[in-house]
Amino acid sequence: MKATIIRDYLNKVTEDKDLTYTARIRVLRERKLAQTSRKVEQEGGLDEDDYGRIVPPDGFTWNIIPNHPDGSFYGYAGWTENFCSLLSHHPLYVDPLDSMAGKWMFFLSRMKGSIWMPEFDYAHLKPLQEKYDIICGIGLDAHFAPDYRIGLELGWGGLLEKLQSFKAIQGEEKSEFYQSEEQVIHSIQAWIRRTAVLAGELATLEQHPQLKRNLQEISDVNQAIAVHPPRTLREACQWICWFNMASRTYNRDGAGGQLDELLRPYFERDLAAGLITEEDARFYIACLLLNDTHYYQLGGPDGNGKDMTSRLSYLILEAAAMINTSCNLTIRVHDGLDEAFFRKSVDYLFANQNGWPRYSGDKALVAGFVRAGYPQELARERIAVGCNWMSLPGMEYTMNDLVKVNAAKVFEVAFYETVAAGSPSLEKLRESFQGHLQKAVETAADGIAFHLTHQAQNEPELLLNLLSHGPIEQGLDVAAGGARYYNMAIDGAGLATVADSFAAIEQRIVQEGRLSWEQLAAHVQVNYEGRDGEYVRLMMKSSERYGHGQSAGDRWGEHISRMFSSLVRGQMERYPVQFIPGWFSWANTIGLGKAVGALPSGRKAGEAINHGANPAPGFRKDGAVTALSNIIAAVQPGYGNTAPLQLELDPHLVNDPDAVDKIAAYIRAIFDIGATLLNINLISKQKVLEAHLDPSLHPDLVVRVTGFTAYFSMLSPEFRQLVVDRMLEAR
Numbered sequence: 001m002k003a004t005i006i007r008d009y010l011n012k013v014t015e016d017k018d019l020t021y022t023a024r025i026r027v028l029r030e031r032k033l034a035q036t037s038r039k040v041e042q043e044g045g046l047d048e049d050d051y052g053r054i055v056p057p058d059g060f061t062w063n064i065i066p067n068h069p070d071g072s073f074y075g076y077a078g079w080t081e082n083f084c085s086l087l088s089h090h091p092l093y094v095d096p097l098d099s100m101a102g103k104w105m106f107f108l109s110r111m112k113g114s115i116w117m118p119e120f121d122y123a124h125l126k127p128l129q130e131k132y133d134i135i136c137g138i139g140l141d142a143h144f145a146p147d148y149r150i151g152l153e154l155g156w157g158g159l160l161e162k163l164q165s166f167k168a169i170q171g172e173e174k175s176e177f178y179q180s181e182e183q184v185i186h187s188i189q190a191w192i193r194r195t196a197v198l199a200g201e202l203a204t205l206e207q208h209p210q211l212k213r214n215l216q217e218i219s220d221v222n223q224a225i226a227v228h229p230p231r232t233l234r235e236a237c238q239w240i241c242w243f244n245m246a247s248r249t250y251n252r253d254g255a256g257g258q259l260d261e262l263l264r265p266y267f268e269r270d271l272a273a274g275l276i277t278e279e280d281a282r283f284y285i286a287c288l289l290l291n292d293t294h295y296y297q298l299g300g301p302d303g304n305g306k307d308m309t310s311r312l313s314y315l316i317l318e319a320a321a322m323i324n325t326s327c328n329l330t331i332r333v334h335d336g337l338d339e340a341f342f343r344k345s346v347d348y349l350f351a352n353q354n355g356w357p358r359y360s361g362d363k364a365l366v367a368g369f370v371r372a373g374y375p376q377e378l379a380r381e382r383i384a385v386g387c388n389w390m391s392l393p394g395m396e397y398t399m400n401d402l403v404k405v406n407a408a409k410v411f412e413v414a415f416y417e418t419v420a421a422g423s424p425s426l427e428k429l430r431e432s433f434q435g436h437l438q439k440a441v442e443t444a445a446d447g448i449a450f451h452l453t454h455q456a457q458n459e460p461e462l463l464l465n466l467l468s469h470g471p472i473e474q475g476l477d478v479a480a481g482g483a484r485y486y487n488m489a490i491d492g493a494g495l496a497t498v499a500d501s502f503a504a505i506e507q508r509i510v511q512e513g514r515l516s517w518e519q520l521a522a523h524v525q526v527n528y529e530g531r532d533g534e535y536v537r538l539m540m541k542s543s544e545r546y547g548h549g550q551s552a553g554d555r556w557g558e559h560i561s562r563m564f565s566s567l568v569r570g571q572m573e574r575y576p577v578q579f580i581p582g583w584f585s586w587a588n589t590i591g592l593g594k595a596v597g598a599l600p601s602g603r604k605a606g607e608a609i610n611h612g613a614n615p616a617p618g619f620r621k622d623g624a625v626t627a628l629s630n631i632i633a634a635v636q637p638g639y640g641n642t643a644p645l646q647l648e649l650d651p652h653l654v655n656d657p658d659a660v661d662k663i664a665a666y667i668r669a670i671f672d673i674g675a676t677l678l679n680i681n682l683i684s685k686q687k688v689l690e691a692h693l694d695p696s697l698h699p700d701l702v703v704r705v706t707g708f709t710a711y712f713s714m715l716s717p718e719f720r721q722l723v724v725d726r727m728l729e730a731r
Helices: 009-013 021-043 075-089 126-131 148-170 172-205 209-225 233-251 259-272 278-291 311-323 339-352 362-371 376-381 407-420 426-458 495-511 517-525 530-541 552-573 589-594 624-634 651-655 659-672 685-693 717-729
Strands: 255-258 295-298 329-333 358-361 404-406 485-493 578-583 645-649 677-682 702-704 709-711
Touching (some): 021 278, 075 172, 126 426, 148 172, 148 233, 148 255, 172 209, 172 233, 233 259, 233 278, 255 259, 259 295, 259 311, 278 311, 311 339, 329 339, 329 659, 339 659, 339 677, 358 362, 358 659, 362 376, 404 407, 404 426, 407 426, 407 485, 407 495, 407 517, 426 485, 426 495, 485 552, 495 517, 495 530, 495 552, 517 530, 552 578, 552 624, 589 717, 624 645, 645 717, 651 659, 651 677, 659 677, 677 702, 685 717
Parallel strands (some): 255 295, 295 329, 485 578, 645 677
Antiparallel strands (some): 358 677, 702 709
């Protein structure tokens, strides 16, 4: 894509012959902003991660190759043919200022039409899925982590040799699997080689000596890693970029790994040999982070409990600060974490105010995974590489963050059933809710089992198979028996929404007798219409809410969370896999809310449910941080996945000389009491409001939306409003 090689960079950088890394990053960052703006202009609001994807050049065309009468494609043959065809046509991208080559432009999984093969009909599951508004996950792109070490150690050529070796062992029966995987690698290698040739051609044309040298180095690096394992830090970063771009293109995979440990051997070797300086390393990693917003963990314990923080961990933080844009770095907090590194991470949280890094709590996560039956050493290896979820790199298949049980919808069904049955009571409502929640969880588990039975024939994991332990060795897709572990996530959504409704009924009807069940149901059915309805709504809304602190809402929240975890774990009696509960709504708060009518909490029909495990907006104003932290620590699902804590802080805290110490102490304190994952925003009220009214005023404003960060300007107006409301409520 030679059109992307724009020639105004010298004017934007400096007329000096020495182009500093800082100057180059400044222009690369401006270019990313421009590419994001163009993406939003063409595609509208994007309520998801700020991926590294850019739009293709004008005039680019490529058409899918259907292998099914419905116009879509499925299975090994369909996915292999279309992926390889798309890569063969994929526009090339080389930026003379960047140390990494390539940009990705397509989600193949979103271009194909129907995502589920019609022959695998699950009509028998749909009535209950619709009744409880379950996001079933069937056919969705899987969320689990690859083990980059496999690819870094073998390279593309070594992966081919591994495939050929096990193909000979497994025989003709598994030939389709091996043939598809080999074709995928050949296509990636060809993409890399074409890019290397383009970089070499540009090097011959380039007049600026520094950029000429950079382009030639890009060419050399990519010619080498098209076949051989990476030998240097720059080659390792470029290899990871290519895998990320290919995997994103294939099916949106976004999990990363323990980045400091993955890159440390290359960094230390290059530094000792005098091949690079720390400044070089920082720039290479900054370019890697600019390439795509994959999730990476830093620090934390190894399998033996020893802290993994190294000098490179610091440089990765510094590289992220250089680009100062959306970023998904997570610091794993444990007792042995390097204190200076931890404090530096909090410094950056305040200095950049871009919602990164976030923090995961080792104590509760390890204890939870051990409770699920795994050894402590393995639990420590299960790292934070997704929005709300953990994964054992290359060892498990999970469906993390794909399956959602809308607890608010379940409550709505139970409430009307209880009233209609006559002689309603709080205990009858609780029993009805538990019964329907059990049916909803069972339906979610049935959907997961159905997905596992057919997904390899529907959408094989041709990229993640390569960096997993087992698929190549067995000739089995990771979804079809190739993985070591099957830890299937089922997330609940709407915890606070439900807890507030139970608490409001308990206080206003049972304890105070302010109105009858039938009167409440009548007001709820008509969405609290009229003056009397509004009075009742405000009365219910002002009851003891979830997040108040030792309130009725808190007690119900804890009870519901324990109930949900027990029901999810109970599915192991029905299916031979692990089921791991979580509380997380991702960006589905709006959609899940639209499916639910008015509720006894005073929430009106169609309003968004609460965010994750956080209280609903308006839960309280004074002392909110302590109450918020305590309740979210108390409702953790308890088996190795999370109920994240989303915290919005006033940026005026930076004026407090002790602010960093206070927040660092707070982070450690919440993890000591059982929290698992913390997301923090520090953004001014004025800036958020200005950007909401006119995103062009602050195009570089980045927010921690949920588990991910994104440019505020790229969100849809509806989702921007949700984020604004959440932030303003915290002020």
